[in-house]
Amino acid sequence: MFSSIRRMISVGSRSEPGALERQRRATYAAFLGEPEYVFRGQDDQDVVIEAYGRDFSPTEAVNEGYVLLTNGMSDRKMRLANDAAQRDVEARAELMWYVREPTPEIVANLRWLAQFPFIDDTYVAFGHRIPMPGAPLSDCPFKTFLFLTPIIRTDQQLSDALRVEKDKVDILTVNLISDAEYAFIKRDGLDGFLDILDERDYPVIFDPARRSYL
Numbered sequence: 001m002f003s004s005i006r007r008m009i010s011v012g013s014r015s016e017p018g019a020l021e022r023q024r025r026a027t028y029a030a031f032l033g034e035p036e037y038v039f040r041g042q043d044d045q046d047v048v049i050e051a052y053g054r055d056f057s058p059t060e061a062v063n064e065g066y067v068l069l070t071n072g073m074s075d076r077k078m079r080l081a082n083d084a085a086q087r088d089v090e091a092r093a094e095l096m097w098y099v100r101e102p103t104p105e106i107v108a109n110l111r112w113l114a115q116f117p118f119i120d121d122t123y124v125a126f127g128h129r130i131p132m133p134g135a136p137l138s139d140c141p142f143k144t145f146l147f148l149t150p151i152i153r154t155d156q157q158l159s160d161a162l163r164v165e166k167d168k169v170d171i172l173t174v175n176l177i178s179d180a181e182y183a184f185i186k187r188d189g190l191d192g193f194l195d196i197l198d199e200r201d202y203p204v205i206f207d208p209a210r211r212s213y214l
Helices: 019-032 104-119 153-161 179-188 190-199
Strands: 037-039 048-055 064-071 092-099 129-131 144-148 167-177
Touching: 019 048, 019 064, 019 153, 048 104, 064 104, 092 104, 129 179, 144 179, 153 167, 167 179, 179 190
Parallel strands: 092 167
Antiparallel strands: 037 048, 048 064, 064 092, 129 144, 144 167
């Protein structure tokens, strides 16, 4: 995975990177290094997905995976609710997903999530959920996306540093939760669910085989 030969994947007829994409990639690279893969999409409306190889293990044991990161969602401002500013919600965002491999299914879902706020004229922020009618991944039964913020220090620093046209950009992490976990959040709130994740040692890298904690 961490070969010095980086594999840049270009799919479809999308044009060359624009100024904002290059600017974001330079910021990403300062914290994550160069991307191992770049999934460019079919046209200029598709958000670019970049994959950065990482050893997630804090010890000597190897735990390799990828940091998937959108590059282009923050080109546009999301339509915020009236009270969003009071809750420190930013109008620009990019999405991050820690995965074992950047499979086509995962990349496609991440790209769709990056487009979602502009399809429904809404916004996404910390704690927001998007329940799907069916499981979005063929190897995972969970149907609801949950957005959180990075817990890894490097990624927190990246989020703090990221700007587009002088606007701060939030980085939100993508998670999938079960129907029972979604119901718990709706009933008892997000904080209690985050406590459960801590108690159960919720894996940093997405595990499609994870069993529901509730």
